Amino acid sequence: AVIRKEGRTCRKTQVAVLGAGVAGITAAQSLHNASITDFLIVDRNDYIGGRMRNTKFGKAPNGKPYTVELGANWVEGLESESGNVNPIWRLAKKHKIKSKYSDGDSLLTYDETGYYNFTDLVDEFDAAWEIAMKDADSIKDDNLQDTSVRAGLSLAGWKPKKDMHAQAAEWWGWDFEMAILPEQSGFLYDMYVNKAVFEHFSDSTELVIDQRGFNALIIGEANEFLKKNDPRLLLNSPVTAIKYGSSGVTVHLEDGDCIEAEYAICTFSVGVLQNEVVKFEPTLPRWKREAIEQFQMGTYTKIFMQFNETWWPRDTQYMLYADPTERGYYPMFQSLSATGFVPESNILFGTVTGTQAYQVEKQTNEETQTEIMEVLRSMFPNITVPEPTSILYPRWSQDKSTFGSFSNWPPGMTLEKHQNLRANVHRLWFAGEANSAEFFGYLQGAWFEGKEMGDRIGKILNSDGALADGEGELTRYDVLHGDTFKDEYDDANGWTIDLDD
Numbered sequence: 001a002v003i004r005k006e007g008r009t010c011r012k013t014q015v016a017v018l019g020a021g022v023a024g025i026t027a028a029q030s031l032h033n034a035s036i037t038d039f040l041i042v043d044r045n046d047y048i049g050g051r052m053r054n055t056k057f058g059k060a061p062n063g064k065p066y067t068v069e070l071g072a073n074w075v076e077g078l079e080s081e082s083g084n085v086n087p088i089w090r091l092a093k094k095h096k097i098k099s100k101y102s103d104g105d106s107l108l109t110y111d112e113t114g115y116y117n118f119t120d121l122v123d124e125f126d127a128a129w130e131i132a133m134k135d136a137d138s139i140k141d142d143n144l145q146d147t148s149v150r151a152g153l154s155l156a157g158w159k160p161k162k163d164m165h166a167q168a169a170e171w172w173g174w175d176f177e178m179a180i181l182p183e184q185s186g187f188l189y190d191m192y193v194n195k196a197v198f199e200h201f202s203d204s205t206e207l208v209i210d211q212r213g214f215n216a217l218i219i220g221e222a223n224e225f226l227k228k229n230d231p232r233l234l235l236n237s238p239v240t241a242i243k244y245g246s247s248g249v250t251v252h253l254e255d256g257d258c259i260e261a262e263y264a265i266c267t268f269s270v271g272v273l274q275n276e277v278v279k280f281e282p283t284l285p286r287w288k289r290e291a292i293e294q295f296q297m298g299t300y301t302k303i304f305m306q307f308n309e310t311w312w313p314r315d316t317q318y319m320l321y322a323d324p325t326e327r328g329y330y331p332m333f334q335s336l337s338a339t340g341f342v343p344e345s346n347i348l349f350g351t352v353t354g355t356q357a358y359q360v361e362k363q364t365n366e367e368t369q370t371e372i373m374e375v376l377r378s379m380f381p382n383i384t385v386p387e388p389t390s391i392l393y394p395r396w397s398q399d400k401s402t403f404g405s406f407s408n409w410p411p412g413m414t415l416e417k418h419q420n421l422r423a424n425v426h427r428l429w430f431a432g433e434a435n436s437a438e439f440f441g442y443l444q445g446a447w448f449e450g451k452e453m454g455d456r457i458g459k460i461l462n463s464d465g466a467l468a469d470g471e472g473e474l475t476r477y478d479v480l481h482g483d484t485f486k487d488e489y490d491d492a493n494g495w496t497i498d499l500d501d
């Protein structure tokens with residue numbers, strides 16, 4: 001039904017799905033599978049996929065541009081021998097997404113003097129990792145207080161200190177996957193997301209090189225339940241306000257239109273929620289806001305460059321650079337020209353994360369190119385490194401649709417506080433990669449959360465009110481206590497000042 005007020009349109013629907021990324025499309029698919037077809041999917045972008053985003057870049061020998069992935073690029077964790085299958089891997093196979101095994105051992109290491117083998121430090125980091133993982137196990141098993149990844153790695157004997165080769169080995173082992181420094185990462189859950197991805201599924205990753213784009217997978221899924229030009233898909237429709245309560249949700253769009261829904265599922269990133277581009281009415285409760293503000297978004301920026309020729313080693317996938325003064329300064333270059341990927345593409349892409357990603361995203365392409373060329377020329381002193389013919393990179397930290405790349409679990413966040421990120425507030429529900437306790441930051445996290453919220457709302461709607469009040473909704477914690485009681489602020493614990501004076 002459509003109600004027109006003062007020239008504005010207010011559509012009525014059962015479920016408003018906010019976001020057409022993996023979580024949103026999967027939520028809508030679950031509703032469809034539960035025979036709930038009265039839904040609307042709303043997104044500010046003009047395409048399906050969200051952070052599965054690609055663009056055309058450079059030129060192939062036939063004159064056509066290549067497709068490169070600005071966002072998600074790997075299927076991470078495939079399937080275990082015991083039969084646990086990453087749903088993204090299942091969908092990649094179903095939609096025949098072209099990908100290639102990503103080999104972390106296909107690695108060459110460099111510093112400012114050129115090629116310099118420090119893979120022994122990479123091995124040392126990996127050995128410390130094994131020790132740290134056992135430590136994380138006992139934190140979980142014995143309910144011990146959590147710590148930071150920095151502390152966890154130090155306790156496991158890994159202390160890179162001022163050794164810049166060790167710092168680069170650590171960047172490769174940690175930041176390249178998580179996009180946030182070890183000191184800003186919560187030990188137990190950040191170790192466990194790695195366990196979930198690389199042990200529950202498998203320790204393999206596949207780099208997607210499909211020229212249709214990685215999001216062909218989620219578009220393919222959407223096409224199974226959406227018709228061509230389906231009026232239930234509203235692209236180019238930024239949401240500005242969400243009014244929610246116990247009887248429904250009204251979603252306001254930038255163009256003045258609105259949607260009146262019985263339920264809404266908001267799949268916006270933690271970055272979007274933190275940046276207050278969407279107004280919630282009433283203000284979200286304290287337990288929800290705290291979870292949103294405490295979780296964090298990392299920034300991971302891929303810088304694509306095409307050259308006239310592949311002047312770098314052809315048979316290597318990864319090149320790691322240790323800068324003499326700044327950890328994380330243009331530390332990684334990946335070759336798309338590597339054997340089996342996109343040969344003759346002459347595309348090299350660099351990756352920066354964290355502080356360096358913010359910095360690079362503030363710079364012009366020209367500024368970044370100048371910096372990168374200096375690094376590449378120091379890595380390859382015996383080669384006349386030409387300037388690239390094209391350079392391109394996204395600005396995730398400034399992008400209104402994400403405000404960052406993917407989420408990461410900070411120190412001090414408990415499983416219960418994270419559950420508050422997931423929990424619904426009346427008829428307003430939440431999904432998205434960050435809400436997955438097991439797979440936050442990954443495509444499969446978005447998929448699992450989208451599916452679960454779609455399933456739950458489907459069940460509630462199909463119960464025709466037969467469910468008891470609150471049944472089928474998510475657990476939440478209004479108050480979360482710490483470990484220190486008031487009377488423990490005493491001499492024995494080094495506390496002498498009476499703060500209640």
Ligand SMILES: Cc1cc2nc3c(=O)[nH]c(=O)nc-3n(C[C@H](O)[C@H](O)[C@H](O)COP(=O)(O)OP(=O)(O)OC[C@H]3O[C@@H](n4cnc5c(N)ncnc54)[C@H](O)[C@@H]3O)c2cc1C
Pocket residue numbers: 018019020021022023024042043044045049050051052070071072073074075076237238239240267268269272277278300301302396400401402404405406431432433434441442443444445446
């Ligand atoms: C650079 C980068 C590299 C990555 N690499 C990998 C990888 O290799 N492997 C992997 O598994 N994962 C990777 N990820 C993470 C993965 O992309 C995400 O976990 C996943 O795509 C998130 O899906 P989502 O549906 O939760 O969120 P999104 O894809 O962000 O979907 C949310 C949607 O909401 C829309 N939206 C936001 N605000 C509004 C608004 N106000 N109004 C209307 N619509 C709005 C957005 O436009 C977006 O389409 C990467 C991400 C990035 C950015």
